[in-house]
Amino acid sequence: MKAAVLPSGSRSLEIQELDLPPLPPNQVKVKVKACGICGSDIHFILHGKMKATYSPCVPGHETSGVVAEIGDQVTKFKLGDRVVVSAGTSCGKCKHCLAGRENLCENIGVIGFNQRGGFAEFIQTEERYLHLLPEEIPFAEGAILADAVSTPYHAIKYQGELKAGESVAIIGCGGLGIHAVAIAKALGAAKIYAIDIDSGSLENAKAYGADELILVEKNMQVGKVLKEKSGGIDLLCDFTGYMPNIESSVRAMNRGGRIVLVGIGRNKLEIPMPFFLIERQIRITGSYGSDRRAIPELIQLYQEKKLNLTKSISGIHKLEDTNEFLHALEEKKGNPIRFIINPELS
Ligand SMILES: [Zn+2]
Ligand SMILES: [Zn+2]
Numbered sequence: 001m002k003a004a005v006l007p008s009g010s011r012s013l014e015i016q017e018l019d020l021p022p023l024p025p026n027q028v029k030v031k032v033k034a035c036g037i038c039g040s041d042i043h044f045i046l047h048g049k050m051k052a053t054y055s056p057c058v059p060g061h062e063t064s065g066v067v068a069e070i071g072d073q074v075t076k077f078k079l080g081d082r083v084v085v086s087a088g089t090s091c092g093k094c095k096h097c098l099a100g101r102e103n104l105c106e107n108i109g110v111i112g113f114n115q116r117g118g119f120a121e122f123i124q125t126e127e128r129y130l131h132l133l134p135e136e137i138p139f140a141e142g143a144i145l146a147d148a149v150s151t152p153y154h155a156i157k158y159q160g161e162l163k164a165g166e167s168v169a170i171i172g173c174g175g176l177g178i179h180a181v182a183i184a185k186a187l188g189a190a191k192i193y194a195i196d197i198d199s200g201s202l203e204n205a206k207a208y209g210a211d212e213l214i215l216v217e218k219n220m221q222v223g224k225v226l227k228e229k230s231g232g233i234d235l236l237c238d239f240t241g242y243m244p245n246i247e248s249s250v251r252a253m254n255r256g257g258r259i260v261l262v263g264i265g266r267n268k269l270e271i272p273m274p275f276f277l278i279e280r281q282i283r284i285t286g287s288y289g290s291d292r293r294a295i296p297e298l299i300q301l302y303q304e305k306k307l308n309l310t311k312s313i314s315g316i317h318k319l320e321d322t323n324e325f326l327h328a329l330e331e332k333k334g335n336p337i338r339f340i341i342n343p344e345l346s
Pocket of ligand 2: 090091092093094095096097098104105106107
């Protein structure tokens with residue numbers, strides 16, 4: 001099969017012909033129809049920030065396609081089924097996996113980083129990572145359910161415990177944060193404040209239901225302006241990883257408020273006035289990926305017409321152009337949300 005391979009030590013993908021290994025009995029072979037380019041692919045491929053644990057490495061963790069072959073033990077899928085492949089991998093045996101909390105797995109991984117991903121004509125993976133994709137959801141929109149939509153869903157619904165009627169602030173409205181806006185809207189948030197340093201990202205947030213747009217300067221602490229504009233926030237989700245945002249936002253939180261960290265930052269988090277946090281019982285928590293609940297529940301929201309992802313697809317391109325659109329995403333060329341690779345295009 002044709003695949004976009006990341007050679008060891010390289011910062012650029014190379015189109016290569018790879019052999020497909022024989023299909024293990026618990027695996028499914030999927031003909032890839034769409035694979036999203038994620039911000040983490042920029043770190044992984046262009047910046048060499050993470051190392052692949054296998055070779056040859058084929059990145060891509062937002063994949064949808066059609067079942068092309070099934071192993072002998074596969075029971076839930078048949079040839080021709082439309083499917084989405086979960087982005088996360090897990091051991092399937094630890095107490096968290098057994099409880100259906102795969103994103104807490106002791107051996108959590110990401111498809112593409114620890115096994116071949118979706119920037120290829122085919123992907124072979126375990127049956128338990130697949131979800132049926134109904135006919136009415138296009139492959140491109142189905143693909144991004146795997147991460148760009150499910151990661152913020154877990155953050156908002158399960159870690160953030162959003163209740164209808166609450167006020168929500170989303171800091172950072174890129175590929176993930178923008179879908180946090182859409183999900184907060186779908187789940188009945190009363191008012192959504194979108195915060196970003198980029199006016200194009202805020203325009204996207206508005207299109208997805210943000211009520212107030214707050215354009216901030218780089219490295220500006222957003223808490224003060226958020227407090228002034230909102231009067232109080234129930235749920236704040238950060239997708240930037242810039243910790244001074246969090247430190248300054250504690251005082252903008254309502255009693256019983258939740259702060260959910262999704263963006264990964266390297267600076268330390270210092271909480272000023274801890275008494276404020278204690279007395280108001282404000283919770284600060286992390287959120288990483290999603291578990292088995294997210295994709296089926298998102299498909300349901302989509303079918304109930306509470307979630308529309310049409311605007312998330314910024315273009316569908318051929319496998320050979322993956323490098324070009326990794327750079328275009330990094331440079332935010334044309335204000336993109338998600339570029340999709342379709343290996344069937346030539
Ligand atoms: Zn991702
Ligand atoms: Zn596990």
